[in-house]
Amino acid sequence: xxxxxxxxxxxxPAKSLPRRIENAVxxxxxxxxxxxxxxxxxxxxxxxxxxxxxxxxxxxxxPDEFRLQAYVDAILNTRLxxxxxxxVGTAVIVTVLVLFISVLCAYAxxxxxxxxxxxxxxxxxxxxxxxAQTLVVTQFILMKDLNLxxxxxxxxxxxxxxxxxxxxxxxFFDSVPKEMREAVVLDGxxxxxxxxxxxxPLNWGITTALAIVTFIGVWNAFFWPFLVVxxxxxxxxxxxxxxxxxxFGVAYARxxxxxxLAALPVIIAYIIFQRRVTEAIMISSGVKG
Amino acid sequence: MAMIENRRKKSLVxxxxxxxxxxxxxxxxxxxxxxxxxxxxxDAPLIGSGQWIGFDNYxxxxxxxxxxxxxxxxxxFVALTVIPTTAIALLIALGISRLSGARQTLVMALFFMPYVxxxxxxxxxxxxxxxxxxxxxxxxxxxxxxxxxxxFKNPYWxxxxxxxxTIWWTNGFNVLLFLAGLRNxxxxxxxxxxxxxxxxxxxxxxxxxxxxxxxxxxxLTLQLILQLKIFDxxxxxxxxxxFNSSYVLLLKVYREAFQSNNGGYASAVAxxxxxxxxxxSVLQFQLLRxxxxx
Numbered sequence: 001x002x003x004x005x006x007x008x009x010x011x012x013p014a015k016s017l018p019r020r021i022e023n024a025v026x027x028x029x030x031x032x033x034x035x036x037x038x039x040x041x042x043x044x045x046x047x048x049x050x051x052x053x054x055x056x057x058x059x060x061x062x063p064d065e066f067r068l069q070a071y072v073d074a075i076l077n078t079r080l081x082x083x084x085x086x087x088v089g090t091a092v093i094v095t096v097l098v099l100f101i102s103v104l105c106a107y108a109x110x111x112x113x114x115x116x117x118x119x120x121x122x123x124x125x126x127x128x129x130x131x132a133q134t135l136v137v138t139q140f141i142l143m144k145d146l147n148l149x150x151x152x153x154x155x156x157x158x159x160x161x162x163x164x165x166x167x168x169x170x171x172f173f174d175s176v177p178k179e180m181r182e183a184v185v186l187d188g189x190x191x192x193x194x195x196x197x198x199x200x201p202l203n204w205g206i207t208t209a210l211a212i213v214t215f216i217g218v219w220n221a222f223f224w225p226f227l228v229v230x231x232x233x234x235x236x237x238x239x240x241x242x243x244x245x246x247x248f249g250v251a252y253a254r255x256x257x258x259x260x261l262a263a264l265p266v267i268i269a270y271i272i273f274q275r276r277v278t279e280a281i282m283i284s285s286g287v288k289g
Numbered sequence: 290m291a292m293i294e295n296r297r298k299k300s301l302v303x304x305x306x307x308x309x310x311x312x313x314x315x316x317x318x319x320x321x322x323x324x325x326x327x328x329x330x331x332d333a334p335l336i337g338s339g340q341w342i343g344f345d346n347y348x349x350x351x352x353x354x355x356x357x358x359x360x361x362x363x364x365x366f367v368a369l370t371v372i373p374t375t376a377i378a379l380l381i382a383l384g385i386s387r388l389s390g391a392r393q394t395l396v397m398a399l400f401f402m403p404y405v406x407x408x409x410x411x412x413x414x415x416x417x418x419x420x421x422x423x424x425x426x427x428x429x430x431x432x433x434x435x436x437x438x439x440x441f442k443n444p445y446w447x448x449x450x451x452x453x454x455t456i457w458w459t460n461g462f463n464v465l466l467f468l469a470g471l472r473n474x475x476x477x478x479x480x481x482x483x484x485x486x487x488x489x490x491x492x493x494x495x496x497x498x499x500x501x502x503x504x505x506x507x508x509l510t511l512q513l514i515l516q517l518k519i520f521d522x523x524x525x526x527x528x529x530x531x532f533n534s535s536y537v538l539l540l541k542v543y544r545e546a547f548q549s550n551n552g553g554y555a556s557a558v559a560x561x562x563x564x565x566x567x568x569x570s571v572l573q574f575q576l577l578r579x580x581x582x583x
Contacts, residue, residue, distance in 0.1 A: 022489065023387060030384030034399040040457065041402060043425055044414050056423050105310040114303035120311070127318060129570035133518050133539060134563040137335070137546045137555050138321035138328065144336055158317045166310070191302045220407040222521045227547070238407035242525065252417050259413045266405045274398060277405075281462065282469045285507065 048256035055253045070257035079232055080261060083240035090155045090236060091218040098162045098214050099207065106169030107195045128163040133223055140227055154228040159218055164284050165210055172203045209280035212273045216266055237262045328556035335552040346557035356558065359538045366519055366537065369452035371512045375505065377456065378463030386471045401461035412525040415454045441527045444534035451522050451535060463508050470504030510573040517566055538562045
């Protein structure tokens with residue numbers, strides 16, 4: 001080790017021919033695997049732009065038709081637009097509230113010494129390990145008691161607990177230099193000023209990353225919305241599209257159009273924010289920080 | 290005096306800041322958790338109150354065949370997914386790490402894309418891919434078993450098929466963790482090894498694998514916990530059938546609570562799953578901490 005470090009200017013050895021071949025072969029294999037991996041999504045797209053009569057038994061892998069009829073049918077004959085509305089609404093509200101609750105809590109835990117702070121952080125860390133899925137029975141009973149079945153509030157409230165967001169924020173706040181804080185204190189600014197004028201702007205990158213990952217997570221949530229909503233008008237996209245199956249029977253072009261429409265928002269969000277998503281996942285699982 | 294005053298004021302501000310979390314946490318997490326444990330000692334229906342019956346629900350569990358089946362199926366599913374997905378993700382990450390620039394970003398995106406899809410989209414797609422009559426993958430299935438199979442209605446095929454769907458869906462996450470781990474391996478080590486004439490296999494087994502082990506352990510444990518909580522894919526693809534061959538613990542919780550109206554008994558099952566996962570998580574946490582301290 002020490003030998004290597006003492007010679008940082010080591011010249012990269014010219015690659016030999018066998019090594020170059022090995023590299024090329026492995027690259028091609030990786031690319032081929034990626035194409036196999038994405039194939040189900042590609043096949044969904046191809047199926048969705050065919051007509052229903054042309055779908056059954058058609059094994060041609062290339063698109064041989066470009067019709068948007070299945071999409072039109074899907075939008076006109078299902079409550080897809082209502083489900084979009086519910087999904088966007090609940091996902092935005094959960095994301096904003098989770099970030100707000102977490103940023104306040106993380107700031108206090110990171111920057112202020114107060115009685116019970118250590119205990120609270122212990123609780124946050126512990127709740128990270130608790131499987132929320134096992135609490136659905138009593139969460140459902142609670143929502144029933146509060147008369148929140150089939151409401152947005154019912155979908156939203158239990159999804160507000162996100163200890164990992166607090167943990168990540170706290171890590172980032174811990175590493176903000178002390179001087180930044182003291183400058184504001186000298187100007188007579190309070191803790192809220194420090195948080196919203198200094199700490200939040202400084203950590204804007206991680207905030208957007210966490211927001212996107214939280215949004216995708218809530219958008220995709222299935223188990224809880226499926227339990228707390230029974231009325232079709234209150235369903236979110238992932239729950240709603242399971243109803244379509246029954247309505248359409250085996251009209252696969254339309255089913256795949258519905259799947260594409262349900263997947264599109266998250267696919268677009270991922271393509272736009274790819275770097276942020278990647279970063280947030282690496283940070284929140286602790287492999288990079 | 291001013292110091293103490295200041296201190297107190299600071300504590301109050303801190304309290305105000307943590308209150309939103311404490312309130313939501315107490316009402317929607319802590320209370321349901323305690324309520325679950327309490328209910329598990331009663332014969333309450335889902336809605337309404339019941340009698341205290343001590344450990345009856347738990348003794349009933351021991352002789353409940355469906356509970357034993359679920360437990361076994363959960364273990365089977367873990368075996369089908371955890372190590373395979375970790376191995377596949379490692380291979381893919383090794384491949385991706387050899388690519389560079391835009392090509393690497395593109396290939397990573399292709400592998401990661403399924404992970405951002407809602408579970409019901411994933412199950413719709415695979416129901417179509419594996420459709421008995423027109424599924425594009427049926428020729429492959431026929432190659433293995435000699436004839437097309439309705440995989441989600443077949444007791445032997447159902448769990449492996451759900452495992453394939455699950456790996457396809459969630460593998461991108463693991464690839465990402467491995468890529469992050471690979472980036473942390475210093476390039477000088479490989480260069481030095483190359484100078485010494487090391488083969489690709491030697492570089493992998495002597496440098497990559499040992500240095501990557503913490504990430505591998507993380508992926509394995511995260512997967513173990515995740516796959517123990519399997520519900521969505523099973524519910525949507527097979528509903529626990531055929532002949533209970535894909536019945537799992539959370540499905541048991543769901544059926545007891547929401548279809549058989551046994552709030553107390555469902556809570557007992559949920560408490561067992563809860564404890565199982567918490568114990569594994571704590572063990573994992575200790576394990577990772579010991580390694581970090583060494």
